[in-house]
Amino acid sequence: MKLAIVTAYPPSKVTLNEYAYHLVKQFRKHQDVTELILLTDKTEGNKDLQFEEEGCKITVKECWSFNSYKTIFSVTKAINQTKPDSVLFNLQFMKFGDKKVAAALGLMLPLVCKLKRIPNIVLLHNILEEVDLGSAGFTSNKMMQKIYGFIGSTLTRLILKADTVAVTMQKYVDILEEKYNAKNVKLIPHGTFEIPAEPDYSLPEGPLQIMTFGKFGTYKKVEGMIEAVEKVRQSTGLDMEVVIAGTDNPNVPGYLAKVQDDYKHVPQVRFTGYVEEEDVPVIFNESAVVVFPYTSTTGSSGVLHQAGSYGKAVVMPDLGDLALLVQDEGYKGEFFNPTSVDSLAQAIEAIVTNDAYRLELAKTNYKAATAHPMSQIADMYVQTFQTIIEDKNLDNPKLNNANEVIL
Incomplete structure (x- = not known):
């Protein structure tokens, strides 16, 4: 053909x-x-x-x-x-x-x-x-x-x-x-794009990386994630880094630059810019949690499938297509209310303070990713x-x- x-x-x-x-x-x-x-x-x-x-x-x-x-x-x-x-x-x-x-x-x-x-x-x-x-x-x-x-x-x-x-x-x-x-x-x-051999699910030395991946500014907004991680730092004393991997949505040019300026007083917030294909595994493998700071969804999430393929615990809003993917394809995550920073902070904290739970989510998501x-x-x-x-x-x-x- x-x-x-x-x-x-x-x-x-x-x-x-x-x-x-x-x-x-x-x-x-x-x-x-x-x-x-x-x-x-x-x-x-x-x-x-x-x-x-x-x-x-x-x-x-x-x-x-x-x-x-x-x-x-x-x-x-x-x-x-x-x-x-x-x-x-x-x-x-x-x-x-x-x-x-x-x-x-x-x-x-x-x-x-x-x-x-x-x-x-x-x-x-x-x-x-x-x-x-x-x-x-x-x-x-x-x-x-x-x-x-x-x-x-x-x-x-x-x-x-x-x-x-x-x-x-x-x-x-x-x-x-x-x-x-x-x-x-x-x-x-x-x-699922790539299905590496099953990971050992261990994390690198250093701060726990709380990562999000995509094009931001419309229904994907990172301000609440930064504020949520600040709350978790205060309540747990854990060493955590916010990693915002990706670029502006074409409809909202300059969004991430403004966020970076608005939150310059917050320590350990890293903006990677565009992630080349060969660097995607590194971004995912080094993260402890992958967060989906979405206010709505517009389709099946490629990022969720990627997170699963690298064996990652995820934090997701309980809405729309992400919730359906969990139901239909067997993914598992900690859910939060997309309108509440406190809810997002609680979801992140539930994972980073309980390594057994993180491993359970990670292994479940890897199994779901390998199915397709x-x-x-x-x-x-x-x-x-x-x-x-x-x-x-x-x-x-x-x-x-x-x-x-x-x-």
């Missing part, structure tokens, strides 16, 4: 680029994939294609840019040129831009593939029905939220024109089937494509010729 993937890809800073890297890492080793065609956004640096193991040929075509109105045409042109057997879209609603028209035009690409009879799957990481538009940085205006809801429903119907829409949580399947009467939605779990390695996820996508191809009966020459149709 000659498989094309439409996605952002490292060193891109556009959302979901890390997920694409780990999918590619597994697809290239799959026995049924003969070539990968990466239809990516344009970046200044070279694409990260350094893999330890050998695999199939990878062709990169940088054919779209964030917020470009030409994406639908440039990606279609690249598909016409490369002639893939199948196309996978690695998407969320703001993948192609944070401007409404640019984002919507990009999301029409699965329909283009459907019209061209090219087997296609949309991996949809979130659905707007489960996004708190205010907390996620879209809009707090009630009227605008209704407008966004209407636009979101329209775009969802457009995305559902794909052959298959894969989502990472059963709740998403239920909503899409009930609200849109969709018959082509499939649950394919998020998967990315190799298994890649195989599920390949099997789904094979089913689509059989249904389309693409061995019929008349159907093969349909791939030549121009938009």
